[in-house]
Amino acid sequence: MKQITNLLALNLLFAFAATAQINTPLPSPAGSVSSTVGITEVKIDYFRPGVKGRKIFGSGDEYLEQYGEIWRTGANAGSMISFSTDVKVAGQDVKAGEYQIVSKPGASEWDVMLISEPIGGNESAYDESKAVMKTTVKPSETAGTVERMTFQITDISEDNTSANIRFAWENTMWSIPLEVDFSAAVEDQILGAYSAAAGYYLSKGENLETALDLMNMYLDAGNSGQFWNVHTKARILAKLGKKKEAIATAKDSMEKAKNWPSGDFGYIKRNQELIDSLK
Known part of the structure; x- marks a missing residue:
């Protein structure tokens, strides 16, 4: 009877061990650091080995x-x-996306690479042709021992256009420069606001001269091929009573719509209807 009881207890123990989820600390815990530089979100996810003597x-x-x-x-x-x-990164163009940080330590120089196809922990799978960025950095000595490997995004400039990606572990540290350019993105947003404001004024039938000026500024900034916004300009001109200009602009929009690779989205018909209404 005692043997049966012990056997049942052992079976219960094995069943518990098989189903229980035991959460224990990782020897190299996960770490993460993120920061906004300009309008760019930069994030590093990594595992932090320790010196441990x-x-x-x-x-x-x-x-x-x-x-x-x-x-x-x-x-x-x-x-x-x-x-x-x-x-x-280090003066080299890197597209938006996620990359693995790979390096080759040295006494006086380190090679640091960003690779587009992660190799995980399999260093032997490293293929230099997959490196989208490769640079050589000079390591320096830390002020004290850094027990856990650490990445930081530091030294963000006052104008928000640059920062440093900094590595430190044991008594070694290095950094690589990061640069961002948000001028074009901000200008696109401003220009987009011009076209949106012009469309809003048109829908309300208010400030039509301002709407025309805003749409002209948007189209003149390299967007004249956008037939849908050229059509909006034609409608503004029509609302202002400038029929001749409105018809010419609608015809321009129609021709651009005919040549658009992915289709006219119904704008050929819309332009023709506008032209017919102005005759």
Whole structure:
């Protein structure tokens, strides 16, 4: 009877172990840092190995990470960095997206790369042709021991156009410059507001001369091929009683709509109806 009881207890223990979700700390805990530089969201997700009394960077069996060898730059699956817009990293163009940070430590120089196809923790899979950015940096010594590997986004400039991506672990640190250009994006938003305001005034039948000026500014800024906004201009002109100009503008919109690769979205008909109404 006692043996049966012990067997049942053992079975229950195994069943519990199989179904229980035991949450324990990772030896190299996950870390994340993010910041907005200009209008660009920059985020680094990584795993933070600890020194734990070891020698980290050097040559020889006593060192954890060897000079001259590709390193995932972190633990587990490595470190990922993402940019919400196109940026420059170390003066090199990098498209918006997510990349793995890979490096090659050295005594006086480190190679740092961003790769478009992550290799996770498999350093042997590194393919230099997948590097969208490669630069050489000079490491420096930290003021004290940095126990856990750390990434920071630091030194954001007063005009919000630059920052540094900083790495530190044990007694080694380095940084690479990051630049953003938000002028074109902001200008696009301003111009977009011009066309939106012109459309609003047209819908209300108010401030039509202002609406015409705003739409002209928008179209003259390299947007004259947008037949739908050219059509809006034709409608504004019609509301102002400028029939001859409205007809000519509607015809221009119609021709542009005919040549639009993805179709006219009904604007050929709309322009023809506007022209017919003005005759």
